Amino acid sequence: MARPERKLKELKTAELRHEVGARSELVVKVNRRSERRIIPYGEEFLFERLPVGTRVIYPPPPLDPLADPDQAIRYALLHPENQDPLFAQLSPNMRVTIAIDDISLPLPQMRRPDLRERMLNQVLQTLADYGVDDVHLVIATSLHRRMTEAEIRRAVGERAFKQYWPDRLYNFDAENRAELAMLGKTDHGEEVWLSRRAAESDLLVYLNINLVPMDGGHKSVAVGLAPYQSLRHHHNVPTLRDSHSYMDPTRSALHRSSDRMGKLIHQSLKIFQIETAVNTNMYGGMLDFLHKNEDQFTDWDRTRLKGFQWTTRNMSAEMRRTVLHNYAAPYGMIGVWAGDTEAVHHKALARVFQQYAVPVKGQADILIVGVPYICPYNVNSIMNPVLVQCTGLGYLFNMYRNKPLVREGGTMIVCHPLRDEFHPEHHPSYIEFFHRCLAETTDAVELEKNFEREFARNPTYIHMYRYGNAYHGVHPFYMWYWGEPARQHVGRVIAAGCEEPEVAARLGWEAADTLDEAIAMATSELGRSASITYLHLPPLVIADVE
Amino acid sequence: MSVYAQRKTSNGHAPKALRAISRRAAFYDLDGTLVDLNLVHAALFTLANLGEWSGRLSYLLGFAARIPRLYIAEQRDRRLLNTVLFEAFKGVSRDRLFSLGEEYCERILIGRLYPQAVELMEANRAAGIEPVLVTGSPDFIVAPLARHLCVADFASNRFVFSRGRATGRLAEPVMAGDEKAVWCEEYAAEHGIDLKNCWGYADSHYDSAFLAALGHPVAVNPDRRLRAAALSRQWPVIHFDKGADLEPLPDFDDDLNLNHEIER
Numbered sequence: 083m084a085r086p087e088r089k090l091k092e093l094k095t096a097e098l099r100h101e102v103g104a105r106s107e108l109v110v111k112v113n114r115r116s117e118r119r120i121i122p123y124g125e126e127f128l129f130e131r132l133p134v135g136t137r138v139i140y141p142p143p144p145l146d147p148l149a150d151p152d153q154a155i156r157y158a159l160l161h162p163e164n165q166d167p168l169f170a171q172l173s174p175n176m177r178v179t180i181a182i183d184d185i186s187l188p189l190p191q192m193r194r195p196d197l198r199e200r201m202l203n204q205v206l207q208t209l210a211d212y213g214v215d216d217v218h219l220v221i222a223t224s225l226h227r228r229m230t231e232a233e234i235r236r237a238v239g240e241r242a243f244k245q246y247w248p249d250r251l252y253n254f255d256a257e258n259r260a261e262l263a264m265l266g267k268t269d270h271g272e273e274v275w276l277s278r279r280a281a282e283s284d285l286l287v288y289l290n291i292n293l294v295p296m297d298g299g300h301k302s303v304a305v306g307l308a309p310y311q312s313l314r315h316h317h318n319v320p321t322l323r324d325s326h327s328y329m330d331p332t333r334s335a336l337h338r339s340s341d342r343m344g345k346l347i348h349q350s351l352k353i354f355q356i357e358t359a360v361n362t363n364m365y366g367g368m369l370d371f372l373h374k375n376e377d378q379f380t381d382w383d384r385t386r387l388k389g390f391q392w393t394t395r396n397m398s399a400e401m402r403r404t405v406l407h408n409y410a411a412p413y414g415m416i417g418v419w420a421g422d423t424e425a426v427h428h429k430a431l432a433r434v435f436q437q438y439a440v441p442v443k444g445q446a447d448i449l450i451v452g453v454p455y456i457c458p459y460n461v462n463s464i465m466n467p468v469l470v471q472c473t474g475l476g477y478l479f480n481m482y483r484n485k486p487l488v489r490e491g492g493t494m495i496v497c498h499p500l501r502d503e504f505h506p507e508h509h510p511s512y513i514e515f516f517h518r519c520l521a522e523t524t525d526a527v528e529l530e531k532n533f534e535r536e537f538a539r540n541p542t543y544i545h546m547y548r549y550g551n552a553y554h555g556v557h558p559f560y561m562w563y564w565g566e567p568a569r570q571h572v573g574r575v576i577a578a579g580c581e582e583p584e585v586a587a588r589l590g591w592e593a594a595d596t597l598d599e600a601i602a603m604a605t606s607e608l609g610r611s612a613s614i615t616y617l618h619l620p621p622l623v624i625a626d627v628e
Numbered sequence: 629m630s631v632y633a634q635r636k637t638s639n640g641h642a643p644k645a646l647r648a649i650s651r652r653a654a655f656y657d658l659d660g661t662l663v664d665l666n667l668v669h670a671a672l673f674t675l676a677n678l679g680e681w682s683g684r685l686s687y688l689l690g691f692a693a694r695i696p697r698l699y700i701a702e703q704r705d706r707r708l709l710n711t712v713l714f715e716a717f718k719g720v721s722r723d724r725l726f727s728l729g730e731e732y733c734e735r736i737l738i739g740r741l742y743p744q745a746v747e748l749m750e751a752n753r754a755a756g757i758e759p760v761l762v763t764g765s766p767d768f769i770v771a772p773l774a775r776h777l778c779v780a781d782f783a784s785n786r787f788v789f790s791r792g793r794a795t796g797r798l799a800e801p802v803m804a805g806d807e808k809a810v811w812c813e814e815y816a817a818e819h820g821i822d823l824k825n826c827w828g829y830a831d832s833h834y835d836s837a838f839l840a841a842l843g844h845p846v847a848v849n850p851d852r853r854l855r856a857a858a859l860s861r862q863w864p865v866i867h868f869d870k871g872a873d874l875e876p877l878p879d880f881d882d883d884l885n886l887n888h889e890i891e892r
Contacts (some may be wrong), residue, residue, distance in 0.1 A: 229710030503862075506847075510864030514844070517862075542827060542846060546866055548742055 084085045085548065101464045101586020105142055108623075110375060112136040117376040120387065121597070122452035123579055123620050124499045125402050126394050127372070129387060130597050136614040137446065139148050139487075140375055141623035144272075144361035145437050151197070151447040157206050158356065162421030163429065168205065168287075168354060174213035176284040179277075180205060180236065181222045181254075181307055185229050187424045188293045188360055191236070197358050199239030205356070206242060216277055217554050219251040222288075222306025225313060225554035226459065227508055227547070233462070235562045242581040252265035256309035256554065257544050263312075264291040265350055272315035272576060281351060288423075294622060295434045296328045296480075300344020301337065301428035308343075310538050310556055316340055317560045321572055327480035329624050344423060347431060357430040359417040361437055364621035367526035372620050395548040399619045406455050407462045437622040442487065445627060446615035448604045449488035450578075450597070451478040453498040454619060459553065459561065464505040467585050468512050468520075468558050475575070476563030485627040487615055491573040493604040497597060499581045500589075506552055511543045515558035516588065524590040526566045534559045574607070576600040633695035644721050652825045653753045655812055658763035658770065658836070660831035660849045662749075663740045664870050668698070670769055671713055673736060674728050678720060691716045705835035706804040710764050710785060710799075718796030724849060729768030737773055745829075745848075757827060762838065764803045783811045797887065808838035829866070833857060 103509035112132045121128040132138070148236070150153045159168045172178075182198050185191070197276075209217055219228055219242065234251065235243045242251065254277055255261055263281040280286050280303070288306075292298045299627060315321075324335035331337040342545045345470070365372045369390070371383040379387075394402055417433040419426040437516065455465055457473040465473075474496035479486065488494055504513045519533045534556060537543065543555030568575075569590075575585040576593070578600035584592035594600035605612050617623065659666045676688040694712060701708040715723070749759050761774055761782035763891040770784040787794045787802045801807040817824045824843035833853035839845035840861070847865045858865050 506858055506863055506865045513862045513864065539755065540759070541748060541755050542844070542864065545744065545751065547747045548866060549869070550865075550867060552864075584728070 085621055096172050100161060105434065105440050106140060107138040109138065109442055110138045110377070114136060116373045117379055119376050119616060120372060121450070121497050121616070122165050122454035122505065123126075123497050124501075125399070125406055125455040127450070128497060128579070128597065129391065131615055132450070132603060133614060134414060135405065136450075137260075137442075137618055138616045138618050139440055139442060139623055139625055140618045141362050141373070142412065142437060142440060143273060143373070144363040144621075145416045147361055147416055148418075151200055151415040151418070152204065153291075154415065155201055155356075155358075158418045158420040159204060159208065162354070163425035164422035165420075166352065168420070170353070171213055171285060171354065172209065172212040172214050174215075176214055177216045178218075178285045179280045179283040180207060180217065180219045180287045180289060180603075181277075181280060182219060182289045183219050183291050183297075183302070183306070183449060184223045184226055184253075185233050185237065186226060187190040187291045187297065188410045189456050189458060190364070190407070190409050191321045191461065191463070192360070192413045194236065195239060196237050196288055197291050197413075197415060198237050199242070200415075201356055201358070202238055203363060205289070206245075208488055217250065218248075219246050219253075219285075220277060220279060220307065222302065223254050223256075224308060225256055225310065225547070225560075226556055227462045227551045227553045229612065230551060232516075241268075243293070254307055257548050260307055262311075266346055268339075268346050268489070270315075270339070270342060272339060272343060272344045273311055274304070275312040276303070276347060276351075280307050281353070285352050285354060287354045288356065290355065292357055292359045292430050292434050294329060294438070294558065295331060295431050295624070297339075298430055299331065299341070299508050300338070300347075300423055301340040302355065303347055303353060304340045304343035304358075304425075310554065312343065313560075314534075314538075314556075315343075317563060319530050319563050319566055323564050325567060327482050327486070327567070328564075329480055330483045333483075348423065353423055354420065355426045356418065356420040357426050359430050359433045359437065360413040360416055361416045362373055362621035363414050364411045367511065369586065402496050403455070403464070435624065436621060439483070439624050439626050442615075442625040442627050444613075445489040445490060446487060446494045447486055447608045447612035448601070448614045449479070449572075450601075450614065450616040451497070452619060453478070453496055453512040459557070460505070460508070460605075462613070463508040464503055465498075465516045466504040466509055466512055467500055467502065467517070467589060468516055468561050469509075470496070470500060471589050472561040472564045474498070475568035475572075476561065476618075477564075479565075479568035479571075481617060481623060482625045482627050486571055487617065487625050488572055490571055492530050493576060494568065494572045494578045495578050495594075495597070495600045495604060496591070497578045499579055500577050500584050500585045500593075501616070502582055504600065507546070509558070510546055510551060510552050511537055511540070511545050511555040512553070512558040512561075515562075520562075520588050526563050526586075531561060574604070576603055600614045649700065650822060652757045652827075652828065653816070653819070653826040654749070655760050655762045655808075655838070656745075656749065656828075657808075657832070657835055657848075658761055658773070659766050661829050661868075662745045662761075663737055664742065665737065665740050666715060667710070667765060669718065670732060670765060673732050674720075674725070675716060675772065676725065677728055677731070696825045706764065706832070707802050707807070710804050714787065714794075714798055715796040716784070717787065717794045720794045722787075722792050722794070725766075726768045726771075729766070730772045731849065732769055733772035734775065736852060737769065737855070738868075742870060744868045747776070748866075752827065758760070760815065762803065762808050771817050781815070783808070802812065805834050806837045808875035809828055809841035812838065812841050820879055821879075830854075841864065843866055854887060 116130045118131045125314050261278050263278040288302050290298045309459040316336050319337045326333045417430045453473045538556035540555045546552035547554045577591045578585045578594050578597040580593035587595035672787045673757045697712050701712045754780045759779045767784040767786045786799045826842045827844040828839045828842035829848045831844045845863045
């Protein structure tokens with residue numbers, strides 16, 4: 083038998099620092115001879131020339147995937163962190179619940195077999211071998227939309243689907259009062275609610291995919307299987323304003339709160355956590371040029387880019403969306419750990435940072451980001467303006483440790499067409515939030531005070547969440563709060579390539595027709611010597627800003 | 629006015645208390661929205677149960693003769709459809725219609741209500757959003773259903789009777805298309821309600837004007853054209869499922885008043 087543990091060796095902090103420190107070539111300065119740069123722009127990609135002196139930060143290349151993911155998972159189950167192996171914790175009459183990360187991860191969806199399917203098959207086989215029959219599989223959607231039957235089938239695989247759907251494989255319902263249990267309050271007064279099925283189980287197995295360091299840990303159970311009553315304690319304006327950043331759990335009030343809740347859950351529930359990490363191999367095959375430094379483009383890369391741009395530009399919006407969302411990324415698994423939540427997460431985090439971290443010296447006056455067609459909340463759906471705001475100010479701004487990439491009072495340029503379009507079945511409450519609430523105020527505190535409860539308790543939105551495929555009524559508020567640290571930090575946000583300036587105005591942003599115009603607007607205030615940084619996507623990168 | 633509002637007082641106005649309290653309302657279409665039946669089914673049931681066998685046959689044959697006109701009317705205008713459909717009831721006594729309406733409601737209609745629709749209606753009511761039915765169905769069918777659903781106010785079509793028998797004509801305004809929107813505006817003005825705060829639920833593109841008049845329009849199991857309109861106008865789309873199993877209703881209190889005991 084091969085020894086997957088050799089691939090899973092724990093990285094010492096010094097080793098990690100050394101490895102990450104060697105990535106200085108991933109920070110590139112644009113000069114006069116530099117090639118144009120690819121910038122995500124909704125469902126298209128721009129190819130734009132950036133001003134001389136612009137600093138471009140590239141994501142690290144994908145780490146080598148584990149050669150045999152199934153064997154690595156098996157090894158993790160047999161050699162867990164700070165717990166007995168899974169089989170040793172089982173007895174025939176016990177009640178087991180398996181909670182599974184939902185469709186918000188990974189992005190884009192990964193090629194089959196999905197990691198969830200791989201983990202699930204082995205966990206279910208172990209449970210069957212030890213005679214455990216009372217098993218439920220719960221998709222940990224929290225307040226996200228219910229996954230459709232086809233989406234669940236794709237994530238969990240045919241074997242589990244055929245055996246458990248629909249009676250013992252289902253989406254978590256945060257509004258089903260019979261399916262909720264309150265476990266207590268943390269010492270900060272946070273109410274901890276949880277799926278009743280999970281709370282009453284003898285063992286909860288959580289199957290996680292870590293795409294970014296924000297994921298996993300106590301957050302998996304304490305958020306994924308929790309209703310609004312729990313989430314409101316950390317998905318609120320003060321907590322999110324005190325998170326610097328979401329990608330740095332040690333400096334995130336959001337994570338501190340979910341950790342407190344997770345610890346309380348651990349007091350009454352036995353949890354066997356399985357965390358996996360994937361590499362940055364987001365676009366492979368004909369699209370692998372998207373990962374490249376454009377200065378190293380070959381003619382073949384340029385041809386493929388032109389072809390891709392031409393194709394996406396000439397498709398109908400609906401077809402383009404379908405094609406892009408059906409794309410499956412060739413992610414490779416770079417780690418899997420099982421056992422005690424904190425021990426597991428500690429190792430997973432180290433591996434994730436090893437994949438994503440790039441050292442960057444100093445902040446910039448202007449930060450350019452391109453918002454792609456996908457974020458965790460619009461899989462198989464439309465990227466509406468509130469989600470563009472969440473992706474730009476919430477996620478991409480927060481792709482840092484230590485300090486934000488842009489200085490306080492600086493300018494963020496967000497590239498996206500920003501159209502007033504929403505999915506009426508997935509994002510019904512977003513529509514009202516955008517047209518009614520944001521028309522009154524963009525102040526998160528005011529929004530929280532005046533509207534949040536009304537939306538959270540709106541019967542139609544609750545109905546659509548429970549029986550349809552809609553995000554919970556309160557979800558657009560959380561997306562708005564998510565951008566709050568950036569709004570507090572930057573002085574100005576300019577939407578570059580904005581097709582509907584009134585949409586930008588509704589978000590409190592300025593609009594520019596082109597990226598050049600946006601840069602001119604920014605430098606007109608900050609001066610021509612203003613430093614500019616472009617965070618190159620795809621795939622993903624986390625800047626360790628000195 | 630072909631509107632039936634149970635709470636109206638003898639002088640035709642809503643009680644003051646109602647005006648003061650009801651600030652939000654939810655207006656529901658009936659056929660295809662709350663129930664998975666349509667007007668034609670109700671008409672056929674009624675005609676098939678009128679009089680003796682010979683009489684029934686004559687009514688049904690009369691109805692069959694109208695099918696081409698009904699088809700053309702359906703393609704063109706909902707008001708025309710209602711007018712043509714209800715012509716078939718010419719000569720039927722008022723008493724018979726209302727007794728058949730009760731029977732149809734009890735035997736058929738209640739059993740065909742979407743459970744999720746009823747749940748949503750109750751949830752809205754619990755949240756202080758009073759239900760109102762706005763439908764093209766005739767009042768002899770809507771009245772017993774409204775009683776069953778504890779809906780105080782509704783707007784429906786009403787036959788013109790002469791000497792106790794239906795003339796085959798509908799009293800103006802005929803509840804279809806724009807008239808529904810007009811009625812909602814009048815109802816809102818009368819009850820001191822701002823339509824911007826009101827919800828509307830309907831399934832047909834003929835109800836677009838009705839939905840557009842309300843602050844929170846929702847397309848329910850929409851037909852192709854209403855779905856297109858909903859996508860274009862950014863109206864939420866709901867699907868009610870006849871066979872859906874209902875889970876317990878959510879509690880609208882913050883503390884959820886749940887059983888905190890954990891069984892293991």
